[in-house]
Amino acid sequence: MKIDVEHIARLARLGLSDEEKKLYGEQLSRILEYAETLNKLPTENIAPTTHAIPMKNVLREDRMVPFPDIEAIMINAPQEESNMFLVPRIME
Amino acid sequence: MHSKYETVIGLETHAQLLTESKMFCSCSTKFGSKPNTNICPVCTGQPGVLPVINKKAIELAIKTAIALNCRIEKMSVFARKHYFYPDLPKDFQVSQYELPLATGGFVEIEVEGKKQKIGITRIHLEEDAGKLVHKGAARIMGAGESLVDYNRTGVPLMEIVTEPDIRSPLEAKVFMETLQHLLQFIGVCDAKMEEGSLRCDANLSLRPAGETKLGTKTEVKNMNSFRAVLKALEAEEKRHAEVLNEGGKILQETRFFDDINETTIGMRSKEFAHDYRYFPEPDLVPVEPDHQWIETIKNTLGELPEAKSERFFNEYSLAAGINKILISDKLKADFFERTVKHFNKPEMIANWIIGDIAAYLNENKKSINEISLTPEKLSEILKLIDNGTITGKIAKNILLEVLGTGKTVQDIIKEQGLTQISDEGELVKIVGDVIKNNPKQVDEFKSGKDTVIMFLVGQVMKASKGRAKPDKAQELLRKALG
Ligand SMILES: [Zn+2]
Numbered sequence: 001m002k003i004d005v006e007h008i009a010r011l012a013r014l015g016l017s018d019e020e021k022k023l024y025g026e027q028l029s030r031i032l033e034y035a036e037t038l039n040k041l042p043t044e045n046i047a048p049t050t051h052a053i054p055m056k057n058v059l060r061e062d063r064m065v066p067f068p069d070i071e072a073i074m075i076n077a078p079q080e081e082s083n084m085f086l087v088p089r090i091m092e
Numbered sequence: 093m094h095s096k097y098e099t100v101i102g103l104e105t106h107a108q109l110l111t112e113s114k115m116f117c118s119c120s121t122k123f124g125s126k127p128n129t130n131i132c133p134v135c136t137g138q139p140g141v142l143p144v145i146n147k148k149a150i151e152l153a154i155k156t157a158i159a160l161n162c163r164i165e166k167m168s169v170f171a172r173k174h175y176f177y178p179d180l181p182k183d184f185q186v187s188q189y190e191l192p193l194a195t196g197g198f199v200e201i202e203v204e205g206k207k208q209k210i211g212i213t214r215i216h217l218e219e220d221a222g223k224l225v226h227k228g229a230a231r232i233m234g235a236g237e238s239l240v241d242y243n244r245t246g247v248p249l250m251e252i253v254t255e256p257d258i259r260s261p262l263e264a265k266v267f268m269e270t271l272q273h274l275l276q277f278i279g280v281c282d283a284k285m286e287e288g289s290l291r292c293d294a295n296l297s298l299r300p301a302g303e304t305k306l307g308t309k310t311e312v313k314n315m316n317s318f319r320a321v322l323k324a325l326e327a328e329e330k331r332h333a334e335v336l337n338e339g340g341k342i343l344q345e346t347r348f349f350d351d352i353n354e355t356t357i358g359m360r361s362k363e364f365a366h367d368y369r370y371f372p373e374p375d376l377v378p379v380e381p382d383h384q385w386i387e388t389i390k391n392t393l394g395e396l397p398e399a400k401s402e403r404f405f406n407e408y409s410l411a412a413g414i415n416k417i418l419i420s421d422k423l424k425a426d427f428f429e430r431t432v433k434h435f436n437k438p439e440m441i442a443n444w445i446i447g448d449i450a451a452y453l454n455e456n457k458k459s460i461n462e463i464s465l466t467p468e469k470l471s472e473i474l475k476l477i478d479n480g481t482i483t484g485k486i487a488k489n490i491l492l493e494v495l496g497t498g499k500t501v502q503d504i505i506k507e508q509g510l511t512q513i514s515d516e517g518e519l520v521k522i523v524g525d526v527i528k529n530n531p532k533q534v535d536e537f538k539s540g541k542d543t544v545i546m547f548l549v550g551q552v553m554k555a556s557k558g559r560a561k562p563d564k565a566q567e568l569l570r571k572a573l574g
């Protein structure tokens with residue numbers, strides 16, 4: 001199965017070397033081919049499922065609980081200014 | 093407008109739901125907090141976290157769906173919508189795609205006296221993104237760097253998508269106003285366009301009159317007020333007509349409304365064609381509202397604006413204009429009805445609510461349930477006017493005093509000696525003074541010009557600071573002059 005590795009890499013913002021493109025292209029093809037096996041099964045009378053577990057309506061009450069360690073999140077900011085995450089130019 | 097073309101508009105609106113906590117985590121949804129103080133591992137997309145759906149958000153969306161005559165789907169599913177943008181920490185937005193919460197409704201709008209239905213395609217739930225502050229520029233273009241505040245990330249949004257049933261910019265504006273009113277009325281969203289709790293994007297296209305196939309559309313963004321909706325779509329409609337008249341082709345693109353120049357600007361994005369790679373959010377299982385749950389929500393909905401307006405007209409015989417103003421604020425309408433229970437003079441009550449009380453509320457940016465005036469107090473004041481104890485002018489002063497201090501009506505009257513003068517001696521003295529001070533009018537009256545008595549009554553009212561009872565004053569004046 002042919003896969004546009006470059007397109008997928010771009011969607012995921014990954015820069016790949018030619019070697020990697022070849023390697024991942026082959027691996028992804030094999031995964032898709034394996035998944036193709038499912039198409040051999042008769043599924044006409046089976047309702048589509050979106051989840052593997054038979055659960056529904058897992059809900060929480062609308063109650064506010066502040067997170068106690070915001071500093072641990074902010075520490076992930078490569079650069080911080082005025083308590084905000086500083087990011088490079090967005091639009092060219 | 094240009095009779096040669098028919099304008100076709102569809103709207104995508106986003107309404108922030110009135111919940112205390114976010115869509116999938118327990119962070120506060122409070123507006124205006126210090127940057128990045130309402131964040132947690134879930135809404136900032138840390139590895140290994142487990143989001144859980146806010147039940148209230150589902151209920152508010154179902155409530156809206158019922159009010160918008162939609163069908164509540166037996167099963168709806170959350171999906172991940174992937175794209176990269178700094179305001180989206182997870183690199184995907186949790187939304188609903190193939191299986192939205194509700195479908196197929198309508199909203200009735202009235203434009204220039206003509207009623208029409210605008211179809212609702214779907215209502216679904218999703219999470220909001222963060223807020224970007226662009227450094228060194230008012231807009232994203234030209235900004236060297238940007239700052240990100242994730243407080244808004246994960247706040248519950250309800251997207252309401254219309255059918256392409258709207259035929260003019262004015263209809264689009266009226267639709268937004270109607271929707272705002274409805275969302276506020278049923279209490280699911282505070283729906284302030286200027287603050288962003290109600291937003292809208294529009295798809296607009298033109299086609300030759302009589303043509304059934306749709307023309308190429310453009311998407312218009314950045315409309316932050318009802319006026320902006322009208323102006324942006326008028327500008328875009330004009331631009332389409334001009335391009336088509338010149339034999340040109342409309343390019344399908346996203347355009348931003350520039351509210352200073354009142355034009356739309358095409359925005360070239362380095363982003364290539366959208367490829368969102370939607371798939372079911374594995375961490376959130378389907379929502380399947382049962383009949384009983386929907387019924388319970390339906391019971392909290394109460395009376396919708398149109399039905400209320402009709403009932404007010406029938407029950408209270410209020411003039412259409414008064415009715416409309418009163419209904420436009422559910423809290424005022426409720427206050428009105430509760431006051432009528434104490435004092436059955438609907439028109440008088442309505443006029444006080446939409447007059448002096450509304451003026452006070454506007455000035456103090458409060459709603460009628462946030463002030464110290466209660467239906468009991470209002471009816472007490474109005475009864476005093478009705479039975480002649482106080483004048484309308486004094487009533488207004490008492491009203492302002494109640495609003496300002498929260499004191500009881502009786503205390504204010506006692507403190508300020510505001511009741512009408514019951515002591516005849518006191519009134520006789522004032523009448524005597526008025527006769528002495530107005531010899532010209534007294535002569536006129538004596539020479540047979542009876543209407544002058546009203547002027548003299550007015551002087552008594554003034555001298556008594558409104559505390560005289562007008563008919564008693566007249567009686568005493570006539571007695572003294574006769
Ligand atoms: Zn959170």
